[in-house]
Amino acid sequence: MQGYIIDIKPVKDDDLIVTILTENHLYTTYRFYGARHSNINIGYKIDFELENTRANIPRLKDVIQLGFEWILDYEKMYCWQRFIKLFNPHLKDLEEVDSYYFYLLDHLTHVMIKQNALRAICETYINLLEHEGRLHTNYECLLCENTITKDISLVRSFLPVHAKCTYSKVFEMRKIKELFEEKKLISFSDEEVEYLWNIILQGL
């Protein structure tokens, strides 16, 4: 099976609880410590086997790391790991998962070969919001419920608000429309992309 490691928690004796997102499942697995094991880390795509034991979670074994072209690019890897970690609380308690998420991550690993990591992640996130029916293209302010025509701000989950209703960073309406409707960030400055990234980090 193949999947992405979206969470790792250390437990006793250097053993680990490893959460893996595959095409259709979210697996919580147990990995025993041992020198012969291949190195694992958050964000890695792995090929693996599960072994059912008497414990209530399966044992993770025969792990092979499947690399990406940019796996040694420290900055890309850092952004990727922070993004993929957000899927754990987001998908928590699901056992069967829509294959959309696995393929979304697969796609992002390809896009990130050429594109800036934060821009690629922000564009991916817009697709995720749309897929989940959470992309608010009616531009109605979350706080006062009136339609926003200019000076828009975004809060968690990219929910639109009037800049004057929140006193947060102002975006030009045309830029947010470009992002929400064309899923592009071409006219956004690096600083604006960084701002969007920090919103994403609050949670998917």
Ligand SMILES: [Zn+2]
């Ligand atoms: Zn408002």
